[in-house]
Amino acid sequence: xxxxxxxxxxxxxxxxxxxxxxxxxxxxxxxxxxxxxxxxxxxxxxxxxxxxxxxxxxxxxxxxxxxxxxxxxxxxxxxxxxxxxxxxxxxxxxxxxxxxxxxxxxxxxxxxxxxxxxxxxxxxxxxxxxxxxxxxxxxxxxxxxxxxxxxxxxxxxxxxxxxxxxxxxxxxxxxxxxxxxxxxxxxxxxxxxxxxxxxxxxxxxxxxxxxxxxxxxxxxxxxxxxxxxxxxxxxxxxxxxxxxxxxxxxxxxxxxxxxxxxxxxxxxxxxxxxxxxxxxxxxxxxxxxxxxxxxxxxxxxxxxxxxxxxxxxxxxxxxxxxxxxxxxxx
Amino acid sequence: xxxxxxxxxxxxxxxxxxxxxxxxxxxxxxxxxxxxxxxxxxxxxxxxxxxxxxxxxxxxxxxxxxxxxxxxxxxxxxxxxxxxxxxxxxxxxxxxxxxxxxxxxxxxxxxxxxxxxxxxxxxxxxxxxxxxxxxxxxxxxxxxxxxxxxxxxxxxxxxxxxxxxxxxxxxxxxxxxxxxxxxxxxxxxxxxxxxxxxxxxxxxxxxxxxxxxxxxxxxxxxxxxxxxxxxxxxxxxxxxxxxxxxxxxxxxxxxxxxxxxxxxxxxxxxxxxxxxxxxxxxxxxxxxxxxxxxxxxxxxxxxxxxxxxxxxxxxxxxxxxxxxxxxxxxxxxxxxxxxxxxxxxxxxxxxxxxxxxxxxxxxxxxxxxxxxxxxxxxxxxxxxxxxxxxxxxxxxxxxxxxxxxxxxxxxxxxxxxxxxxxxxxxxxxxxxxxxxxxxxxxxxxxxxxxxxxxxxxxxxxxxxxxxxxxxxxxxxxxxxxxxxxxxxxxxxxx
Numbered sequence: 001x002x003x004x005x006x007x008x009x010x011x012x013x014x015x016x017x018x019x020x021x022x023x024x025x026x027x028x029x030x031x032x033x034x035x036x037x038x039x040x041x042x043x044x045x046x047x048x049x050x051x052x053x054x055x056x057x058x059x060x061x062x063x064x065x066x067x068x069x070x071x072x073x074x075x076x077x078x079x080x081x082x083x084x085x086x087x088x089x090x091x092x093x094x095x096x097x098x099x100x101x102x103x104x105x106x107x108x109x110x111x112x113x114x115x116x117x118x119x120x121x122x123x124x125x126x127x128x129x130x131x132x133x134x135x136x137x138x139x140x141x142x143x144x145x146x147x148x149x150x151x152x153x154x155x156x157x158x159x160x161x162x163x164x165x166x167x168x169x170x171x172x173x174x175x176x177x178x179x180x181x182x183x184x185x186x187x188x189x190x191x192x193x194x195x196x197x198x199x200x201x202x203x204x205x206x207x208x209x210x211x212x213x214x215x216x217x218x219x220x221x222x223x224x225x226x227x228x229x230x231x232x233x234x235x236x237x238x239x240x241x242x243x244x245x246x247x248x249x250x251x252x253x254x255x256x257x258x259x260x261x262x263x264x265x266x267x268x269x270x271x272x273x274x275x276x277x278x279x280x281x282x283x284x285x286x287x288x289x290x291x292x293x294x295x296x297x298x299x300x301x302x303x304x305x306x307x308x309x310x311x312x313x314x315x316x317x318x319x320x321x322x323x324x325x326x327x328x329x330x
Numbered sequence: 331x332x333x334x335x336x337x338x339x340x341x342x343x344x345x346x347x348x349x350x351x352x353x354x355x356x357x358x359x360x361x362x363x364x365x366x367x368x369x370x371x372x373x374x375x376x377x378x379x380x381x382x383x384x385x386x387x388x389x390x391x392x393x394x395x396x397x398x399x400x401x402x403x404x405x406x407x408x409x410x411x412x413x414x415x416x417x418x419x420x421x422x423x424x425x426x427x428x429x430x431x432x433x434x435x436x437x438x439x440x441x442x443x444x445x446x447x448x449x450x451x452x453x454x455x456x457x458x459x460x461x462x463x464x465x466x467x468x469x470x471x472x473x474x475x476x477x478x479x480x481x482x483x484x485x486x487x488x489x490x491x492x493x494x495x496x497x498x499x500x501x502x503x504x505x506x507x508x509x510x511x512x513x514x515x516x517x518x519x520x521x522x523x524x525x526x527x528x529x530x531x532x533x534x535x536x537x538x539x540x541x542x543x544x545x546x547x548x549x550x551x552x553x554x555x556x557x558x559x560x561x562x563x564x565x566x567x568x569x570x571x572x573x574x575x576x577x578x579x580x581x582x583x584x585x586x587x588x589x590x591x592x593x594x595x596x597x598x599x600x601x602x603x604x605x606x607x608x609x610x611x612x613x614x615x616x617x618x619x620x621x622x623x624x625x626x627x628x629x630x631x632x633x634x635x636x637x638x639x640x641x642x643x644x645x646x647x648x649x650x651x652x653x654x655x656x657x658x659x660x661x662x663x664x665x666x667x668x669x670x671x672x673x674x675x676x677x678x679x680x681x682x683x684x685x686x687x688x689x690x691x692x693x694x695x696x697x698x699x700x701x702x703x704x705x706x707x708x709x710x711x712x713x714x715x716x717x718x719x720x721x722x723x724x725x726x727x728x729x730x731x732x733x734x735x736x737x738x739x740x741x742x743x744x745x746x747x748x749x750x751x752x753x754x755x756x757x758x759x760x761x762x763x764x765x766x767x768x769x770x771x772x773x774x775x776x777x778x779x780x781x782x783x784x785x786x787x788x789x790x791x792x793x794x795x796x797x798x799x800x801x802x803x804x805x806x807x808x809x810x811x812x813x814x815x816x817x818x819x820x821x822x823x824x
Contacts, residue, residue, distance in 0.1 A: 196688045196698045203685055206674045212633065213663070213671045214685045214740065215653035273676070 013267025013279035016319045020312065021286050024293060032296040041292065043169060049288040050181035051239035052252070053281075056259040056266075057188050058232025060280045061225045063263050066205045066272025067124060067131030069229045071116065073256050074142030076237030079112045080247040081146050083238065087158045097159040105162065109234035116142070117227030124226070125219045139256070146249035156246030166242030177239050184232060189277045201225065205272030261309060262287060265316050286312070334393075335360045335493060335524050336412075341380060341390035350376045353390075354550045356543055358493065361522045363515060365539035365556065367530050369568055369759035370729055372545040374528050378495055382407045382414055395492060411492035415499060419482040423471035428453035430470055431485050456484045459521075460514055476507035483514065487523075494518065495526040500534060504619055512538050530759065532564050546570060569761040577812075578771045580795040584609030586645060588779045589661070589748050591630075594639035599625035600803035602639070609747065612770065612780040614794030614811065616787065618823055622803035624666060627752045627783050631663035632656045643747075657686065662741030664734075664751040672737040673725050680707040680721040683739045710739035714769065731762020738769065749773070752783040767793050785823075787816045799823055 028036045035041070055072045062069040083105045091097050116138065123134035169175040192198035200221055204211040211218055236255075241247050266283035268275030290312065291305050336358040343351045351373045358364045368374050379385045381392065383402035392399040394410050421430050432452040436444060453466050462480045470478060479499060486494050496515075500508045515525055515538060529535060535542060536556060543553040544567040552567045566572055587606040594603045600622035607613050617623045628634040630641065632650040640647045643659050650656050656663065665671035674682055684691060684706055691702045707721050714735040718728060725733055734754065741749055754770070755763040770793060774780050784790050790797055791811050799807040799822040807822040 194697055196692060199681060199685070199688060199698065203674050203677060203681060206677050207670065209671055210674050211685075212653060213665050214674075215657045216685065217652075217654050 011276075011278065013276070014282050016316060017265070017279065017282040017286050020315070021282070021289060024286075024289055028293050028296070032293070035296045036293060043173070043175065045288050045292050046178045047167070047169070047175040048243070049284055050175075050177040051236050051243060052255045052258055052262075053284040054181050054184050054232050054239065055236040055255060056262040056280055056284060057184055057277070058229035059259045060263050060266070060268055060275055060277070061188070061192075061201065062131065062135075062229050063260075063268045063270060064201050064205045064272060064275045065131075065222065065225055066208065066270075067222075067225075068135065068260070068270075069120070069226065069233075070132065070135040070256055071120060071138040071142060072229065072233035072236070072259060073252050074139035074146070075112065075116050075230050075233035076240060076255075077146045077247065077249055077251055078116075078142040079109050079234035079237035080241040080251075081149055081155070081249070082112065083108055083241065084155050084158045084247045085149070087162065091159045093157045095159045097161045099161065099165055102162060102165060105238060106235075109238060110231055113231030113234050114227050115230075116233075117225075117230035118223055120230070121219070121223040121226040125222045143249055150247070150249055152249060154246045154248040160245060163242045163245050166239065177242070180235065180239070184235065185277065185281060188228070192277060197221075197224065202273050202275075205269075205274070207273075258287070258309075261313055265313055333359060335395060336381070336526075337391075337393040338377070338381065339391050341377060341392070342388045343376060343380060343385060344388060350548055351380075351387075352548045354545055354548065355390075355553075356550075357553070358524050358526060359541075360492070361519055361524055362540045363519055363525045363527060363538055365527045365529060365535045365542040366545070367528075367535055367542060367564075367568060368545035368551075369530060369761065371547075373548040374545060375497065376548075377545075378414060378497065378526075378528070382412055382495070408489055411490055412495070413486035413489060413491040413493070414495040415479065415482045415486060415497065417497050417499075417501065419478050421470050421478060421481060421485075424469065426467050426469055427464055427473075427481055428466040430481060431456045431466075431488070434485075435488070452488075456488050459487045460484055460517065462514075474507075475502045476504075476510065479503075479511065480514070483518075487518075491523060493524045493526060495528070497528050498530075499527070500529065500531065508534070530568065532561060532760075535559075535564065544568060565760055569759070571761060573760075573764045575764075575792055576768070576771065578612055578774065578793045578795060580608075580611045581775065582610040582777055584777065584779075587642075588644055589630075590640075590642040590645070592640040592642060594626075594629065594636050594641065596622075596625055596629055596634060597637045599634075600629075600800065603800075603805055604639075605798060605805065605808075607748070607779050607781065609777045609779045610774055611796065612774045612782060612794045614790035614797040615781060615783045615800060616785055616790050616797060616819060616823065617800035618785070621800045621823070623783050623785075623800050624752060626800065627663060627666075627750050627781075630656070630750055630781075631661060633663070657744055657746075660745070660747040662686075662744060662746045662749045664737050664741065664749070664754060666752040666756070668730070668733055668737060668757070673733055675726050676724050678722050679711070679716065679718055679725055679728070679736055680704070682725050682736045683707050683710050683721075683743060686740050687743045687745075706743060710743055713742075714739050715765070729759065729762065731758045731765065734758055734762065734766060735769075738766070742773070746778065748779045748781070750781040750783065753786075754782060754784065755786065755789060763789075787819055790819070791816065 055076065059069045059072055086108060087097060120135055120138055123129040124131050166176055170179070200216055204216060204218060204221055208218065240251055244251065262283045263280055264270060266280030268280065287309060290308060294300055294305055294308060295302060334357050336356065339355045341351050341354050354373060354377060356377060366374055376385065380387045383404040383406055386401060428449050432449040435452055436449060450466065457464060460480065460483060462484060464477060464480070470481060499511060503511065518525060527539060539556045541554065542556050542559060544551045546568065588609045589607040591603050591605050595601050603626060615623055615626065625634055629636045632652045632655050635651065641650055642648065648659050650659060669675060684703055691699050691706060693699045711718065711721050716732050716735045716739070725736060755766055758766065770780055782790060782794055791814060794811050797809040797811050797814060797819065798805050799819060801823060809818065
C-alpha cells in the first residue's frame with residue numbers, strides 16, 4: 001500500500017491526467033462511440049499532435065530551468081521556410097526530391113536550432129535578459145524575417161515528395177510523424193533521466209545562484225537546453241510543412257500558448273526545478289483526445305475547444321492543489 | 331515574589347504530535363533586561379507567540395502586571411503593554427518614517443482624511459522617547475537595518491509598552507550598531523521598561539542582560555542571574571553537551587605554498603593583496619563587513635574577477651575566471667549565504683552533496699551511475715555525521731548546522747587542496763559550531779589548506795594558525811594566532 005501511494009505521489013501529475021483521460025474516454029464511448037472509436041480517427045490524431053507535441057517537449061526543458069521559450073513557433077516557421085527555399089533552389093519549383101534529401105532538411109533544422117538556441121541562451125545567461133523577453137524578442141525577429149522572405153504569403157510551390165514522405169503511415173498504422181515524435185521523446189527522456197544533465201537542469205531550475213556557486217557551467221547548460229528546444233521547434237516546423245503542404249510566416253501562431261498550456265498541465269513548474277517527460281506526453285495526448293472528441297459533436301462549435309482547454313488547465317491546477325494539501329495534512 | 335511583571339508558568343503547547351513546549355516557565359521583573367536563549371527549535375519563538383496571543387497555549391498560567399491572563403488575543407497583549415519587535419520589523423518599506431509611526435493611530439481614529447500636521451506631531455513625539463535622530467520624511471526602504479529597527483522600537487514605545495520583546499535583534503547589525511542598540515536598551519530600562527532579549531549569542535547575553543532563561547527541546551533548563559553564568563555553563567545549558575575548545579595547531583605544514591596571491595586587486599573592493607598559504611594551515615581573514623573580505627573570497631573562487639594581480643597554485647600562475655576553473659584547480663568555496671548560495675534548499679540532501687562532482691559519477695562518460703551516486707552520498711552522510719533518516723529528504727528538513735555539513739560535504743567530495751569558507755558558522759547552533767570547527771581542524775591536520783573568512787573573532791583565534799586583518803580593501807596586519815587577543819585584532823580592524 002505504501003509502495004502504491006509512493007508511486008502515485010511520484011507520478012501525481014500523470015495520475016490525475018490519466019484520470020481525466022479515462023473520464024473523457026468513457027464519456028465519448030457513451031455519447032459518440034461510433035464516430036470517435038474508429039481507426040481513421042486515431043490515425044488522424046496520431047498524425048496531428050506530433051507537430052506541437054515535439055515543440056512542447058523542447059519547451060519543457062526551458063521551463064524546468066525556470067525559463068520559457070516563446071520563440072518555438074517563430075523558429076518552426078523560419079526552419080520550414082528556409083527548407084522550402086532550399087528545396088526550390090536545388091530542385092526547382094516543380095522538381096523531384098530524392099527521399100534521402102530529407103536528411104539534409106533535418107541537418108538544416110539542426111543548424112538553425114544551434115543558431116537560434118545559442119542566441120537565446122546567450123541573451124539569458126550572458127546579458128541576463130529574462131527568458132520571457134529574450135525569447136519573445138527572438139520570436140518577433142524570426143517571424144519578421146519570415147514575412148520578409150516570403151512577402152507574407154503562403155508558399156506552396158515546392159517539390160512535394162517530401163510532404164508525401166512525411167505524411168505516410170508505415171504499414172498503414174504508424175504515421176512517420178508519430179515515429180519522429182517518439183524518437184525525440186525517447187532522446188529527451190534519456191538525457192533527462194539517464195544522464196547528469198537532468199539533475200543539473202533541475203538543480204539549476206531550483207536555484208540559479210546556488211548552481212553558480214556549485215560550479216555548474218550554467219552558460220553551457222542553458223545553451224544545451226535552448227538549442228534542444230530550438231531544434232525541437234524546427235522539427236515541428238518540418239511537420240507543419242508536410243501537414244499543410246505549404247509554409248507561411250504565421251502558421252501555428254496559436255501553438256505558442258498551446259505548448260505552454262501542455263507543459264504546465266504536464267506538471268512542469270513555471271518556477272523551475274520540477275518536471276518529467278511522462279507528464280508532458282500525457283498532457284499532449286489528453287489535449288488531442290479532447291479536441292478531437294469535441295469535434296465529433298456537430299452541435300458544438302470548434303471555437304469551444306480553447307474554452308475547454310482552459311477549463312482543463314484550471315481543473316488540473318485545482319487537483320494539484322488538493323493533492324498537495326492532503327499530502328501536507330498527512 | 332509579587333514583584334514580577336510577567337509570570338508564565340508550566341506552559342505547554344503541541345502542534346499535532348510535536349510537543350513544542352513541554353513545561354516551561356518564564357518570569358520577567360519590571361525594568362529588567364532578560365535574555366531568553368536556546369538553540370534553534372527549542373521553543374523560544376513559540377513562547378513569544380503564546381505571550382502575544384498568536385498561539386493559544388494548551389496548559390499553564392500567564393500573569394501579566396498582576397493580572398491573570400486567560401485566553402489572549404494579540405490586541406489584549408498590545409493593550410496590556412506587550413510589544414514585539416520581530417526580525418523583519420513589520421514596517422511598510424514604501425512609506426515614510428512618519429507615516430509608519432502614525433499610521434496605526436490615524437487609522438484607529440477612524441477619520442477619512444489624513445491630517446498631515448497631526449501625523450508629524452505623533453511621529454516626532456514617538457522618536458523623542460529614544461532621542462533618535464532621523465529624517466521623518468525618509469522612505470523606510472532607504473534606511474539602514476539599524477535605523478529601521480529604531481523606527482520599530484519607537485513605534486513600539488507609542489503604546490505605553492511595559493515589556494518589549496526583541497527577537498534576535500542583532501543578527502543583521504554591525505558591531506557599532508549593536509553598541510548603539512544596547513545604549514537604547516539601557517535607556518529604556520532606565521525608564522522602567524522591561525526587555526525580553528532573544529538571542530543565542532553568548533557575548534551579547536553576558537553584556538546586556540540582568541537575568542537569563544535558557545530553553546532546550548521545549549523545556550526550561552536554567553534561569554537565574556547572568557552574573558552567575560559563565561561560558562562553559564551557558565554552552566552546556568544550551569546544548570546539553572560539554573565541549574572542549576581545542577586550539578588549532580598547524581602540524582603537518584606542506585613545504586611549498588599551495589596557494590599564493592600576488593598583488594591581487596579588484597577595483598573598488600580590495601587592493602594589492604598578497605599572501606602565501608601552505609597545506610595544513612588554517613588561515614583566518616577578518617575585517618569589517620565592507621572591508622572587501624567577501625570580494626576577496628569570491629575572487630579566489632572565480633565568482634568575481636580580479637582586475638590585476640596573480641593567483642598561483644603550487645607555484646604556477648593560474649587563471650580563475652569562473653567557479654569551474656576554481657574546481658579544476660582544486661579550490662572550493664563555502665559561501666556566506668548558505669540558504670541562497672550554498673544550497674538548493676528544496677532538493678534532496680543527496681543531490682546537494684553530489685552536484686559539484688556529478689560529472690565524475692558516470693559510466694562511459696554518459697550514463698549517470700546511480701549506484702555510484704548513492705554510495706557517494708552514503709559515504710559523506712556518514713563521514714560528516716549528517717543527521718537525517720533519509721538522504722532523499724529535502725535539505726530544508728535539516729538544522730543550520732547539518733545544512734552547513736552538506737555544503738562541506740559537497741566540496742570535500744570534489745577532493746580539494748584549498749577550501750575557502752566565508753562565515754562558516756553563521757546561524758549555526760553552538761553544538762554544530764563545535765563540530766564544524768573540529769571537522770575543519772581535522773581536515774587541515776590531513777593536509778588541506780583552509781581559509782576562514784569570518785568576523786567571529788573567538789572562532790578565528792581558536793581555529794586559525796595565522797590571521798590576516800583586512801581594512802578598506804588592504805591587508806593591514808598579520809598575526810600569529812597563538813600570541814593575539816581579540817582586542818589586538820579589533821584595533822587593527824577599525
